[in-house]
Amino acid sequence: MSSLRSDPVNWILPEPIDHFDRLPDSLLLLVFNKIGDVKALGRCCVVSHRFHSLVPQIENVVVRVDCVISDDDSSPSSASYDKSCSAGLISSLFRFLLEGIVKPFQAVAHFLGPKRPTISETLNTHPSSPSSLSVGPVGPRADVNNGEMEQGGVTHHSPTQVLRNFDEIRFLRIELPSGELGIDGGVLLRWRADFGSTLDNCVILGAASVTKNVLCQVPGCGNDGFCPNNNIANVDDNGSIPESFYTNGGLKLRVVWTISSLIAASARHYLLQPIIAEHKTLDSLVLTDADGQGVLCMNRDQLEELRVKPLSASSASKRTQVPALNMRLWYAPHLELPDGIVLNGATLVAIRPSEQSASKKEVSDASWLSTAFEEPYGTAAKMLVKRKTYCLEMNSF
Structure with missing residues (x-):
């Protein structure tokens, strides 16, 4: 043993x-x-x-x-x-910044929602x-x-x-945590901006309200199952902006959306400088928010441009100065998307600096605009650019 x-x-x-x-x-x-x-x-x-x-x-x-x-x-x-x-996030940004842009927009704060x-x-x-x-x-x-x-x-x-x-x-x-723009409930506002040392381009999609077409149960109401008279009236227009758009404050509100989105984008861009300067290996930078309200994008060439060419800061606040702009606007009183979502007062604005408009492809290029947003809003952009185009200009601010 x-x-x-x-x-x-x-x-x-x-x-x-x-x-x-x-x-x-x-x-x-x-x-x-x-x-x-x-x-x-x-x-x-x-x-x-x-x-x-x-x-x-x-x-x-x-x-x-x-x-x-x-x-x-x-x-x-x-x-x-x-x-x-x-x-x-409280947006007193616009009440503070927009006062110094142009006098016609001094009442812009009236349109802003809860403060962030x-x-x-x-x-x-x-x-x-x-x-x-x-x-x-x-x-x-x-x-x-x-x-x-x-x-x-x-x-x-x-x-x-x-x-x-x-x-x-x-x-x-x-x-x-969330976007900067305080907007009323039910309002749709999305923007995407590309920057180098200054704004390269910006696309803004907005709607006064978003509704859903309810599936119609009436036999013979349509092959797609949606009732053409449900939620919205069938409006057969020629793509032109109705006269009421100018008289009921519709245009003024769209101007507010445009300026507000540009200010939010330029403020984000200004405050990214220390990160961009320190990380020279960057190929892509995206600054977005959990709400999906706005997206700022920079590729490698744009990042390098900012490092070698100092940006112009706005004297009004800590943000990048927005250059003189050429804008194209498309509008639809009602825009029904294939999945039944209806955008009421749908508006698409494509923006580029005036000095770039002659050298770069037209902002009306649907492929450039439709890729700016995720679905179903990419489809909305494609549908809007088929309508009548309105051209606007805006001075630097």
């Missing part, structure tokens, strides 16, 4: 194998690039020294903004912190400013203290500070 006994030393088991160590760095970087979100990547950093060293090398980064932190919130309580996060914080407030990365954009304490390196903000016992970082931890970003997406 004694011969069956073994020396206890021989019972020592080999160290367990960490199967992640078998994965090449290239595969781990592929996984991290699929994750993208800075919060999730921050959690990955604490898993191991290897992850901590690999995360700063990823090329695809998504920054989702949590909330706006105001220096006026001196109370350290968590209730104050939650209130600042859930308050929503301005884009300059939400994207301000200076810790001493009245308010700062909060991303949360999530970076690959925990020793970055510059730009941190304390609120309710929680440390927050501005996007500029968080992104400094990444060395090889190529594709960057920043998402705000």
Whole structure:
């Protein structure tokens, strides 16, 4: 029996194998690039020294903004912190900015809905400013203290500070909690703007209201199942803008939408300068919002243009100056899309700087306009450009 006994030393088991160590760095970087979100990547950093060293090398980064932190919130309580996060974006931007554009638009604030914080407030990365954009304490390196903000016992970082931890970003997406434009409920407003050192182009789609054509149950009412007299009247027009559009404030409201969207876009562009200057590897930058209201896009050529050619700042506020513009407008009193969605007072505005209009293809090109929006609004743009075109001009502001 004694011969069956073994020396206890021989019972020592080999160290367990960490199967992640078998994965090449290239595969781990592929996984991290699929994750993208800075919060999730921050959690990955604490898993191991290897992850901590690999995360700063990823090329695809998504920054989702949590909330706006105001220096006026001196109370350290968590209730104050939650209130600042859930308050929503207030847009006093237009009441402040539009006063200095042109006198006919001084009454623009009348058309604006509930107030939200301005884009300059939400994207301000200076810790001493009245308010700062909060991303949360999530970076690959925990020793970055510059730009941190304390609120309710929680440390927050501005996007500029968080992104400094990444060395090889190529594709960057920043998402705000919501759009800047305070508009009444039921109103549709979407815009997309491309910038270099200044505005390259902008497309705006708006509608006074959006309704849904209810499926008609009456036999023989139509092969598509929709009742032609349900929700809207069948309007057989020639594509012209009706006279009432000018007399009932319709045109004035569209001018407000256009100016407001341009100001929001130029303010976003101005405040992206530090990120663009620091990350020279960028190929694409998108700044959008959770509401899908507005999208600012920059490709590699446009990013490089901004680095070598200083932008012109507006004297009215911290935003890029909007150059003199040529605009084309299409309007439909009622626009029914194939899926039954009806846009009432549908308006499409295509904008380019006046100096570019002669050298670049016409803004009426449907392929350029329809790709600016996701469906079903891309289809709406295609339908609108088939209607009569109206040309407008706007001075620099």
